[in-house]
Amino acid sequence: MKRVLLLALLVVFAVPATAHATVPCRNKIFNDWYADGKIAPTYSHACYTSALAHIPPDAAVYSSLSDDIKAAMRASIRHVEGKAVPKQVGRGFRALNAGVKGASVSVTKPGTHDPATGEQRASGKSIADTASGAPLPILVLGGLAVALAAAGAIGSGVKFARNRHRP
Numbered sequence: 001m002k003r004v005l006l007l008a009l010l011v012v013f014a015v016p017a018t019a020h021a022t023v024p025c026r027n028k029i030f031n032d033w034y035a036d037g038k039i040a041p042t043y044s045h046a047c048y049t050s051a052l053a054h055i056p057p058d059a060a061v062y063s064s065l066s067d068d069i070k071a072a073m074r075a076s077i078r079h080v081e082g083k084a085v086p087k088q089v090g091r092g093f094r095a096l097n098a099g100v101k102g103a104s105v106s107v108t109k110p111g112t113h114d115p116a117t118g119e120q121r122a123s124g125k126s127i128a129d130t131a132s133g134a135p136l137p138i139l140v141l142g143g144l145a146v147a148l149a150a151a152g153a154i155g156s157g158v159k160f161a162r163n164r165h166r167p
Contacts, residue, residue: 038088044076
């Protein structure tokens with residue numbers, strides 16, 4: 001009897017317990033989106049709802065994660081209804097290169113659109129090609145700062161000269 005009890009205690013404490021901690025499905029959605037900016041419409045509605053409720057603050061402010069989750073949720077509903085949906089839903093990360101020097105960015109002029117498709121036409125110029133130098137407000141503020149500094153220096157010089165001539 002003692003041996004059975006000792007063996008049972010040995011098995012309980014010697015065999016490591018395996019933790020079955022599962023990753024929340026919202027994290028799977030986040031990881032799917034962080035890979036390429038798109039989300040598969042194959043998750044459950046509850047996963048999308050949970051992901052919307054737990055969007056990280058930086059992603060909520062600086063990205064399209066919320067909009068992409070909502071789009072994937074709508075695509076998931078369409079998929080359940082038997083309608084055709086794309087494999088991945090979202091905007092992707094192709095717009096992130098817009099601020100890089102020399103990156104090619106589409107600059108669209110108002111009123112230029114393709115009559116066949118109704119889409120806006122892009123000129124294909126890079127940001128570096130469209131820049132025209134320092135912005136006018138910066139030049140105006142710089143000139144105002146120089147004028148105020150000169151006025152202060154002249155005022156100090158006049159005051160010094162008046163005090164010097166007094167007996």
